[in-house]
Amino acid sequence: xxxxxxxxxxxxxxxxxxxxxxxxxxxxxxxxxxxxxxxxxxxxxxxxxxxxxxxxxxxxxxxxxxxxxxxxxxxxxxxxxxxxxxxxxxxxxxxxxxxxxxxxxxxxxxxxxxxxxxxxxxxxxxxxxxxxxxxxxxxxxxxxxxxxxxxxxxxxxxxxxxxxxxxxxxxxxxxxxxxxxxxxxxxxxxxxxxxxxxxxxxxxxxxxxxxxxxxxxxxxxxxxxxxxxxxxxxxxxxxxxxxxxxxxxxxxxxxxxxx
Amino acid sequence: xxxxxxxxxxxxxxxxxxxxxxxxxxxxxxxxxxxxxxxxxxxxxxxxxxxxxxxxxxxxxxxxxxxxxxxxxxxxxxxxxxxxxxxxxxxxxxxxxxxxxxxxxxxxxxxxxxxxxxxxxxxxxxxxxxxxxxxxxxxxxxxxxxxxxxxxxxxxxxxxxxxxxxxxxxxxxxxxxxxxxxxxxxxxxxxxxxxxxxxxxxxxxxxxxxxxxxxxxxxxxxxxxxxxxxxxxxxxxxxxxxxxxxxxxxxxxxxxxxx
DNA sequence: GACTAATTACTGGTCAGACCAATGCACCAC
DNA sequence: GTGGTGCATTGGTCTGACCAGTAATTAGTC
Numbered sequence: 001x002x003x004x005x006x007x008x009x010x011x012x013x014x015x016x017x018x019x020x021x022x023x024x025x026x027x028x029x030x031x032x033x034x035x036x037x038x039x040x041x042x043x044x045x046x047x048x049x050x051x052x053x054x055x056x057x058x059x060x061x062x063x064x065x066x067x068x069x070x071x072x073x074x075x076x077x078x079x080x081x082x083x084x085x086x087x088x089x090x091x092x093x094x095x096x097x098x099x100x101x102x103x104x105x106x107x108x109x110x111x112x113x114x115x116x117x118x119x120x121x122x123x124x125x126x127x128x129x130x131x132x133x134x135x136x137x138x139x140x141x142x143x144x145x146x147x148x149x150x151x152x153x154x155x156x157x158x159x160x161x162x163x164x165x166x167x168x169x170x171x172x173x174x175x176x177x178x179x180x181x182x183x184x185x186x187x188x189x190x191x192x193x194x195x196x197x198x199x200x201x202x203x204x205x206x207x208x209x210x211x212x213x214x215x216x217x218x219x220x221x222x223x224x225x226x227x228x229x230x231x232x233x234x235x236x237x238x239x240x241x242x243x244x245x246x247x248x249x250x251x252x253x254x255x256x257x258x259x
Numbered sequence: 260x261x262x263x264x265x266x267x268x269x270x271x272x273x274x275x276x277x278x279x280x281x282x283x284x285x286x287x288x289x290x291x292x293x294x295x296x297x298x299x300x301x302x303x304x305x306x307x308x309x310x311x312x313x314x315x316x317x318x319x320x321x322x323x324x325x326x327x328x329x330x331x332x333x334x335x336x337x338x339x340x341x342x343x344x345x346x347x348x349x350x351x352x353x354x355x356x357x358x359x360x361x362x363x364x365x366x367x368x369x370x371x372x373x374x375x376x377x378x379x380x381x382x383x384x385x386x387x388x389x390x391x392x393x394x395x396x397x398x399x400x401x402x403x404x405x406x407x408x409x410x411x412x413x414x415x416x417x418x419x420x421x422x423x424x425x426x427x428x429x430x431x432x433x434x435x436x437x438x439x440x441x442x443x444x445x446x447x448x449x450x451x452x453x454x455x456x457x458x459x460x461x462x463x464x465x466x467x468x469x470x471x472x473x474x475x476x477x478x479x480x481x482x483x484x485x486x487x488x489x490x491x492x493x494x495x496x497x498x499x500x501x502x503x504x505x506x507x508x509x510x511x512x513x514x515x516x517x518x
Numbered sequence: 519g520a521c522t523a524a525t526t527a528c529t530g531g532t533c534a535g536a537c538c539a540a541t542g543c544a545c546c547a548c
Numbered sequence: 549g550t551g552g553t554g555c556a557t558t559g560g561t562c563t564g565a566c567c568a569g570t571a572a573t574t575a576g577t578c
Binding site for chain 2: 531533534535539540541542
């Protein structure tokens with residue numbers, strides 16, 4: 001592959017230029033969080049710079065916390081923890097279940113927008129990735145037998161992530177990501193319960209299918225609608241679960257025993 | 260002058276080691292703020308490392324804002340010591356204007372929902388607070404004369420915050436807050452410009468009045484609509500501003516040439 | 519066949535030396 | 549003095565080599 005020269009931004013040295021270009025590639029979703037970047041030597045060829053400059057460029061990204069480098073392994077795009085993930089408030093949310101539904105409310109909003117944009121802006125590459133994630137999830141879910149709930153949750157998450165990434169709005173992706181992480185960290189046990197019960201699982205599966213269909217066929221409004229319903233359903237299921245949980249709690253069982 | 264080998268800190272690579280040693284020298288007062296460091300080649304001899312590693316070390320210090328380097332001149336110890344680290348996300352979004360509009364897109368969504376919920380859920384106490392913030396802002400804005408833009412921006416922010424708090428969704432409030440901080444940190448200068456131009460200010464004032472009215476009177480749909488329009492307007496204004504900014508940049512000298 | 523150890527083909531980390539480009543000072547002509 | 553001019557010095561970049569971890573593959577062993 002030939003060197004791909006791109007006009008230098010005036011006033012920018014080579015390393016800064018390299019860093020900027022790589023950042024752009026990350027923002028464009030070419031390199032995604034968690035993904036391994038090409039090797040330094042490959043990037044040199046690709047960007048048409050020496051390894052010294054390339055390495056200084058990577059050093060910039062490392063300083064910013066954007067990539068993470070390990071000798072003998074490579075550089076991976078850091079999993080961005082956006083929007084004050086370490087703020088005291090977030091910790092507060094974590095320990096207080098009553099914020100759970102507030103969280104779901106915001107998440108529904110973002111998830112709906114995400115689905116809408118994915119349907120309207122998604123490229124063919126995005127659609128391929130979304131479908132792939134969907135199939136992995138659906139196949140596993142239908143394989144019946146004894147399913148590993150944790151694994152299913154991961155596949156579920158990957159599917160939704162793929163959809164959000166197709167929105168091509170990195171801010172939206174990262175915000176949604178952080179809210180989802182927050183959600184799972186607080187009620188992962190409950191979510192697991194949802195998968196165990198047959199009725200909720202069937203509903204979730206059906207909604208996933210609808211969401212997939214709407215996004216792939218580019219029906220923006222439909223996609224948003226389905227996503228909203230999906231979150232509404234989950235919220236309702238969690239509400240029911242909580243109710244039941246409280247009933248149990250009243251009979252002297254403690255929350256912690258379920259986590 | 261002979262090479263001065265010093266025991267490597269375990270787990271630290273050469274560049275980090277170099278950066279650490281130089282930082283220590285600066286803290287010890289060997290190199291003082293404003294002072295010119297020895298040349299790279301001299302530092303290489305002195306520290307017993309290659310220029311590549313030395314340069315990566317300097318790159319670290321530069322990223323932290325500890326030194327300032329000019330070609331053909333040298334590296335000087337910065338007079339302003341680092342102001343405080345920022346999140347990786349901030350770094351990534353800062354230099355990329357295109358993420359600005361992604362950010363605004365998400366913010367519009369949240370701001371709309373926030374206004375809607377404020378109108379439908381807001382209590383009488385919320386309404387009193389919102390009105391108070393609104394009056395403080397509006398009074399100051401109408402006092403004409405020479406207004407302190409920064410103060411107006413604070414009042415503006417306080418008003419929007421009061422509205423979002425009336426949504427009674429702490430997650431929404433916090434997420435919105437984070438995004439707003441992020442926004443202001445990257446384009447505060449531009450936002451200031453908006454307040455300076457008479458036409459945008461008039462439009463913003465009018466939209467604030469409408470938003471206040473809708474929220475107070477409990478017209479949820481109307482409130483959401485106004486909030487969305489508000490953000491859309493601001494986005495458009497920033498787009499125009501950016502365009503003009505680029506035009507100026509193209510037709511004149513770059514800032515760096517004046518430094 | 520299954521498990522373990524050596525091999526090997528990567529990866530990033532560091533080094534040396536060369537040349538380019540901007541800076542700034544000393545020198546010189548006017 | 550004033551304004552060029554040249555040159556030594558600075559940072560910026562490139563090349564190619566070698567060192568040092570990593571991980572997958574292979575060979576060897578039980």
